[in-house]
Amino acid sequence: MRTIFATQLAPVAMPGCRTPAEAALRAGLAASQILGMALCRYVLCLPPIVALSREEVIEWIAPTLQRYLTG
Numbered sequence: 831m832r833t834i835f836a837t838q839l840a841p842v843a844m845p846g847c848r849t850p851a852e853a854a855l856r857a858g859l860a861a862s863q864i865l866g867m868a869l870c871r872y873v874l875c876l877p878p879i880v881a882l883s884r885e886e887v888i889e890w891i892a893p894t895l896q897r898y899l900t901g
Contacts, residue, residue, distance in 0.1 A: 835861045845871040
């Protein structure tokens, strides 16, 4: 998991960052958002989260991920 996020998220965050440490932080925050959604949706099966359509998940989560990675 660490390798996936380090190789896929950190490069997306890097262009807008002042330092590699900032890119790593942004990638970590994005990972926490994604993993939290996965935990709530597929492991804990929280009804309001499970009930969301794919499009609704994207609508709710995308602005936060965008801000973490490029904001």
